[in-house]
Amino acid sequence: MTPAQDPRDAAGALSPAASACPGGAADPFVRADPPLYAVTVWPHRSLDxxxxxxxxxxxxxxxxxxxxxxxxxxxxxxxxxxxxxxxxxxxxxxxxxxxxGRLVEELRLWPDAIAVERREPRGRVLRWSANPYWVTV
The missing domain is CATH 1.20.58 (Methane Monooxygenase Hydroxylase; Chain G, domain 1)
Structure with missing residues (x-):
């Protein structure tokens, strides 16, 4: 499958390990083991x-x-x-x-991977993943 055909690759960059075996154990968006840290963030709404x-x-x-x-x-x-x-x-x-304000981002951290999933107000989902060694949060 070429990168242009892979919907995950079109939505955002993937780590080389995740690209090597899409849908496999290295893919942080389909992992079965729970992350060490997971947080969901959204914009502050001061005016309801x-x-x-x-x-x-x-x-x-x-x-x-x-x-x-x-x-x-x-x-x-x-x-x-x-x-x-x-x-x-x-x-x-x-x-x-x-x-x-309906924007939502989920950050998940494992010992060998970090993944960010962003759901935009119009329904578009963007995904990024990387090795945590190279990331500053």
């Missing part, structure tokens, strides 16, 4: 869905405050699109940030 709604509500109230001076006049229609656009862009960027 409820906090995001509150923030957007306060922002909308702050944007509406200057419009009260011209409420009921045709000028409000000239000014209103700008705070609405800013509010909409803020909502879009916060939503993208929340979606990116």
């Amino acid at each position: 869905a409820r906090g995001m709604r509150r923030f957007l509500g306060v922002l909308a109230a702050g944007f509406a405050l200057p419009l009260l001076a011209v409420w009921g006049t045709p000028v409000v229609w000239a000014l209103a699109p700008f705070p609405l656009a800013a509010l909409g862009l803020t909502w879009v960027t916060l939503s993208i940030s929340r979606r990116q």
Whole structure:
């Protein structure tokens, strides 16, 4: 199997030992023995869905405050699109940030191998492995 056809190789670099016998004992992603150390990490989410709604509500109230001076006049229609656009862009960027927060990485360490598996928000899985002697964590 050529490296371009191997889905693990296309997703990330593999150690020479794992490439020599894919799916064998040297492949850290299919090992039966438990790792010495395993940890799962994900991005910190300081703003949950409820906090995001509150923030957007306060922002909308702050944007509406200057419009009260011209409420009921045709000028409000000239000014209103700008705070609405800013509010909409803020909502879009916060939503993208929340979606990116679904990223998960798993680090597993054995005496002879270290493996990192990264699951991205869109479902793509990237895998890397190496000899722990050459890795700094």
